[in-house]
């Protein structure tokens with residue numbers, strides 16, 4: 001099973017989404033960020049937004065999702 005933690009993407013937040021489909025998790029997390037962290041997200045520049053996407057892919061590709069770098 002895969003896991004994505006909002007905290008691992010740089011937000012001070014306990015939201016976690018889990019599942020088996022990486023695309024589904026990314027969609028869930030994207031929706032969460034755009035809803036709950038809307039203000040922070042809108043202040044980010046394109047580089048920061050790309051970095052979040054990159055981190056999501058990176059965390060999901062590692063499988064264990066433990067978040068320890």
Ligand SMILES: [Zn+2]
Nearest residue numbers: 006011013015
């Ligand atoms: Zn969050």
